[in-house]
Amino acid sequence: MEFKVTPVMPQYIVTIGLEVHAQLNTRSKMFCGCAAEYGADPNTLTCPTCLGLPGALPVLNEAAIERTVLTGIMLGCTTPPVVKWDRKNYFYPDMPKNYQISQYDLPLCLGGGVPLYDLAYPKDAQRSIANPGKVVKLTRIHLEEDVAKSTHHDRFTTIDFNRAGTPLMEIVSEPDIDSAEEAFAYLNSLRQILIYGGVSDADMEKGQLRCDVNISVRPEGQKELGAKIELKNINSMSAVRRAIKAETSRQIDCLQRGEKLIQSTRRWDDDHGETTLMRTKEDAHDYRYFPDPDLLPVHTADILARVRAHVPELPHEKRARFERDYGCSTYDAGVLASDKALASYYEDAVAADAGVSAKKLANWVINDLLGVMNDNAIAITGCPVKPEQLSALVSTVESGKISGSQAKEVFNEMFQTRRSPEDIIKAKGFEQMNDAGALETMVDQIIAGAPDKVAEVRGGNEKAMNWFTGQVMKLSQGKANPKMVSELVRKRVLG
């Protein structure tokens, strides 16, 4: 999608911080046994606790705590020895208790950072960011419960409490992001890491990843940050970029007109490409946080020890290993590592055949496999070509048994029919002729029929040699091993 870019005037500095809400992919909700699923019939996944019925009490979901702690370890955060839960008080119809159980002053994770990855797939991702290698600092990550989902109709609102109580991590960055592109890269990297850790499915379209943006603009030379303006209602990865660009230029326009910006919350309208004022600081909620007396503080030492055993290799670590161990280019390694499932596919393919060229295999995965997958909108987990089949195909090409163009044909057939490359090669009769005796007979036959050409070659026109190779290929209906043929032609004509 195209969007209008207003260039940021050099005399203004933009400071951005992101508050990302990520739904954890636990089986049950944060404080009750209800299933945490997306897409069930409204209000079917509820119980007294997540409906906020009188007398119902919350019980902590250990798996949600573990996933949050794991996220913290992956992002280099520290986990305090004791954490607790607090009540955040405000009235809203999607909030069953009219307070949200959240974490105020002792969250599960403090500090840490998100490394910005400069290469990613799919195509709309940035191929490069301004500061490759930058790590955006995090303030904290805390664990809380999600609210229900309101749907506004003409004259009324319906509420689906299936989502109420789903475990939600709030990942708060420092105001450490300098541009829309960096914010986008941040989200992208964070998303990759969450998926790598298996903690969240992080699908923004399903609301599993939500993002509020804080932006402030100040003139160059001014030390203190400008007024913090929060953007809400940003519902896709690309909208984050659009919203930041639009809001940045709005704020700069204001400053240039001599207006004063005030701390406020604004709503992003993606259809109109603009933000509108929701509330100013004066209307800000007093959340009256206090420790939730229904939940005891949690000691984290045992959880940390348990979780440390399950920290996965992170995208950038995998990328470095692919470069080092498989000889992948930086770009290829980046693309492969950007998606955990894709990386596993690639590694399975490499492991299937000790002799296969891992570098060639990377080319195949990126250039051929991903292309056709995207065209058909298939995820790598549903790929009809098994990793070992792709590996076998690449080995076959490498050994010279079939030609490159034949291999592409075989690959397409594999993708369509799920058959093995061996079967397809046989069926298509692509098996190469490598029998030296048979090839010699054919070469001799051509030589015998073209004494003038032989003379030409012997007279010094070595290029005419290709004519013989071509004739043999024709005679063999393309099956002859072209390498062997050209060697034989050289030997017989010149030798």
Add this chain to the structure above:
Amino acid sequence: MSLANETLASLRRRLAAREISPADIIRDLAAAIEAKNPSVGAYLSWDVDAAVTEAEQTDTSLPLGGVPIAIKDNINVTGQPCTCGSKILAENYRSPYDATSIRQLRAGGALPFGRLNMDEFAMGSSTENSALGVTRNPWDLDRIPGGSSGGSASSVASATAIAALGSDTGGSIRQPAALCGVVGVKPTYGRVSRFGLVAFASSLDQIGTLTKTVEDSALVLNHLCGHDPLDSTSLNEPVPDFAAALGRDIKGLRIGLPKEYFISGIHPAVADAVRAAIKTLESLGARVEEISLPHTDAGVSTYYILAPAEASANLARFDGVRYGHRTANATDILDHYFSSRAEGFGPEVKRRILLGTYVLSSGYYDAYYLKAQRARTLIRRDFEEAFQKVDVIVSPTAPSPAHKMGELKNNPLQAYLEDVFTIPANLAGLPAMSVPSGFAEEGGKKLPVGIQIIGKALDEVTMLRVAHAFEQASGLSHLAP
């Protein structure tokens, strides 16, 4: 004689001997309620047919098999109302689930029967804050039964219940028990699951029993107590057989009398009753000594910061969106909230929500909530130190016998002082109970007074043993007006 007049222990013996059936008890209770409830007003609702049907299916071989237990109207029982004495839940709310305490009683064979009046959301100590009806003291119908479990105490005292469940946040079981001449027990915080008890102040609330005798309480507590994975504050501790521990003598047991509880404002009859009780306990071989709980005077103010703070959040869910009273013709969502809650809550509940909201507000949190938490720690430490020296602590339960109806209605601050002796045990999470210890004479009427026995954390056994020994020696057992 009506079975309604009997103790739980005696009914159990007769049920076990097959002299009577559970349905007989329900029918006698129903007759007693029909006769007395119009004047006493302990019950808000009761369903005889459902109870008889259920009674016919109970297993009388179970320890509480066939015994009906009346339930304070803030504990959820499937299919029954759970009004909390409030208009906001009175119209249309039926519980879709059983509280854990109810499940445990059912597992012991007991039948939850009848819903008992209470101060709205357990806020009060007279039951006059109920929006749904007036409950009177069976000893003098012009007087309050105490509260907030006033329905529970008056039902047992008027022999319209065999035993009742109540909840105690600052004395809500013990004070009405004292005023109605029955036994009221608040176990250690965490002993009884709060799952299904409509929260007033979560860190203080505890379900307990109101019965005619100490033994009856012990029998019910045997089933009421126990760990519940649905309540994170529930204690995972073994539950002793409380009833089996009764009857052992109390020779050599050390009893502490906190000097701070005996200074001013105590009604002479209450002071006399406590003095007599101490003599009785000494005559049983207990060693009585004075102790100090130096932070006692901070108790009431600490309580009236922490309890409303928690309540302000706990009661936020009553918004008319999913259940409960919903205003007609709201213009927008804010109007919906304001009007539904303004119409649904009574004045005392509003007062405490305002108080709680205030003390949690930004800028006031440290001065009130945080300071109160620190005071709570000091009060807890007072008890820890005292219990180095003594086994139980004895005090008056309430400063005076039952007031006249309406006497404190317009004086909330005076009403708050009714809980001065009972609040500290809630703040410290300790087990505490009230047993009848005598009478005051007012206008030719006998008004019961009680003593409070506070035990060490998780040591209900010693507390009950002392209460039982006192009850047996004093003869103040199974009182009836």
